[in-house]
Amino acid sequence: MGGVPDEATQLSRESQLSIRIEEDIDRICIKSFPEDEFTDCMDEVKAGSIHIVDITNEFVNFSRDTHMVVTDLASYSQTIKPIVITNHSLRFRSRFSTLGLHQFVIVDNSETYYQGEFTVL
Numbered sequence: 001m002g003g004v005p006d007e008a009t010q011l012s013r014e015s016q017l018s019i020r021i022e023e024d025i026d027r028i029c030i031k032s033f034p035e036d037e038f039t040d041c042m043d044e045v046k047a048g049s050i051h052i053v054d055i056t057n058e059f060v061n062f063s064r065d066t067h068m069v070v071t072d073l074a075s076y077s078q079t080i081k082p083i084v085i086t087n088h089s090l091r092f093r094s095r096f097s098t099l100g101l102h103q104f105v106i107v108d109n110s111e112t113y114y115q116g117e118f119t120v121l
Contacts, residue, residue: 044119047099053092055106055114061087066108072098072120096120 038056045051053068062085071077076098084091096102098120105115 039114041104041116042118044121045096046121047097048095051092051094051096051118051120053104053106054090056089057113058088060113062090062113063108066090066106066113068092068094068104068106070094070096070102070104072096072102073100074098 037059038054040052040054042052064085066082066085068080068082069077070080080092080094082090082092090106101117101119103115103117106113
């Protein structure tokens, strides 16, 4: 099939997207394909310290209504909005003073995306 044309290489570099070539297509296309799915949640946090939950998922378009609901062992719930929200990522930073196990769920008005738990020490 030969090498990748210079124009495709330049477009890939400028857009920071990968080049996909298929033999049955006579054109080269540079497209964005969902690839990343990453969740990072601290398992433990000291009382009063910042607890971090970061989510990146290129397969999901998060709505502006997406939020995290955190519930402690006494069934006290609080709603936390992300400090950063893009189409494919959420960044939550919050502080908790109640010791013990906390459960969280990340939702919008119609869908549950993630759930988990962490301990405040």
